[in-house]
Amino acid sequence: MRVATWNVNGLRSRLDFVKIWLRERQPDVVALQELKLEDDRFPRAELEAEGYFAAVHGQKAWNGVAVLAREKPDMVQSGLPGEAEFGSRLLTARVGGLTVTSLYCPNGKHVEHEDFQRKLAWFESLSDHLEATSMSTHPAIVCGDFNVCPQGIDSWNEAGKAGKIFHTREERRSFQNLLALGFIDLYRRQHPDRQAFSWWDYRAGSFHRNTGLRIDFLLGSSGVAEVREIEIDREFRKKQDGLTPSDHAPVWADIQI
């Protein structure tokens, strides 16, 4: 089956673009982030016309996560326990034998900002939640926009950004704590030495200059038996039919459970 994650940066503005990608890549399950809409504004009918049902945890204007699937996903968890005031950033759904979690981790803004410490606390809550639900012992994908560069290779400018947001020891420790629960960064395992980014700032011609970061991940539990292919879908960071892309590329993997 093909599973994917994508921060779409506003689903209402991105819907036509997303439909082009769904038709082209034919994923079975898609975790979406940054919907920027309330549940009752989710475009269910249009996505069902494309062959996808959805579990949705939305919010007005900001955040918002969903799981799309060919068969109706069963909602398992809507929101990260104890972190509701930080917005709608977690949704877990069951699709057949696979448990899929869509995450939009806090940005943190910069290391002196109060949001930075809140970001670290949010990651602690996430680790606690994944452990309490024994997520790594199921066939599970935990995926989304983590807003962390796990290693130097994941940044276009590790030397210049050392200690800055997305590049701190504290964020990297938070990310490693997730992996230590029994998850694997499936892209990095498949491509250990490849520098590839999943996000490029809209500003300053970042995509053209390839000044990007790899911050979108598919984490697999040991129940994910095999990854046949995994790609960061850079083609869809480009305009399609004159439509504006998200600032994130989709990431997809063909897996067996």
Next chain:
DNA sequence: ATGTCGGATCATATCCGA
């Protein structure tokens, strides 16, 4: 440092967050 987006608002311009 910040050239672009998406969304909200006492809207047709300005802000916030990313």
